[in-house]
Amino acid sequence: MGMALLVLSTSWAPAQTVQPNEPTWRIDLGQGRMSAVLSGDVLEDERQLTHADTDATRSWARNHLSLHWRLDPAAASGLEWGSYLVQEAHVRGVGAQAGVRMNQSTGIEGARYPFAVDSVQHRRWGFNARYHGSTPVARLDRVRWHVGANLLAVDRFKSMGAEGVLTDGAGGTLALQATRRSDELGGTSTFISPDKALGWGVTLDLGIEGGAAGQTQWALSVRDLGPRVRLRHVLGNDQTLDTDTVSFDADGYVNFAPAISGRYSDRQAWLRIEPEWTASLAHPLGRAGRGLAGLVWHGARQELSVGYEHRLAEHRLSVIGYALRDMPFSVGLRWDMPYGSLGWRGDRLSAGKARIWMLEGGLRF
DSSP states (O other): OOOOOOHHHHHHHHOOOTTTOOOOOEEEEEEEEEEEEOOOOHHHHHHHTTTTTOOOOEEEEEEEEEEEESSSTTTEEEEEEEEEEEEEEEEEOOOOHHHHHHHHOOOTOEEEEEEEEEEEEEEEEEEEEEEEEEEEOSSSSSEEEEEEEEEEEEEEEEEEEEEEEEOGGGGGEEEEEEEEEEEEOOOOSSSOOOOOEEEEEEEEEEEEEOTTTTTEEEEEEEESSSSEEEEEEEEEEEEEEEEEEEEOOOTTTTEEOOOEEEEEEEEEEOOOOOOOOEEEEEEETTEEEEEEEEEEEEEEEEEEEEEEEEEEEEEEEEEEEEETTSSSSSSEEEEEEETEEEEEESSOOOOTTTSSEEEEEEEEE
């Protein structure tokens, strides 16, 4: 699944006052990915490898499509309706040394390298409603706010977790002991009906913003705030693997084959949709420019952005720099037009070599 585009606008777009010519319909779509892995020079350096960050492998991906409609966008208050489709994937691994030693023994008998990896991917769709309002506040002119609810359905879900220990044995041999657990919603099974495989949930969106046009503007918001989603009739699979086993066959011969055992079951699982907290600030710079700053907190991803926006008639051009923990620095470009927008972000121009790569687009009418 191609990685998540965190909609670029949610990362840094400043608060904006509603204009009379704003559109009634809005369509947004995007895709992107992020990946944090150990660099090759660290993997080749024994001293650095010994002290390697246990969270050195982490990636995230997202695709999204949404449609929103508002009866009177120019009104100070009113309802906005929408529908959306989202695909997300998260992967996290610990134990970089075990991955390297899988192909090369240290020769130190008894040396142990623990490891663990877990991944979750899902697809959800749903409908949302959001109410926009405003309230006079002393010294802040008028503060605008919104509150919304998202009714979502999860029809695709797959999670996998594995952990174990890799051990150096005598004569350069390697032994592996591991357990693996997986859950799949919508998977092929002879005892779970596909019609039963579905999960439902509700999340909340909250936001507040202030500042008039031509002045410093600010915004605070949270998206997808809510409890975990309960998934019923999930196909579960638990397995154990041990390569350091000795058994005897029917003829009394020694068998060194790895022992693998497991079972399938019909069970329930839980999906945690991480809320996304966003803070943004826009300050006028000259007659046609604004300085932009933003902060996003989304699960394990903390992101700081600083940029500049220039207005040309009804067009706005922006360039933004992003700094993330355990991620390379990336640059984003965005073009807002009267009836649409285009955005790109990456740490390299080549999509194949980039660890961060995002694209987004939108239509307004």
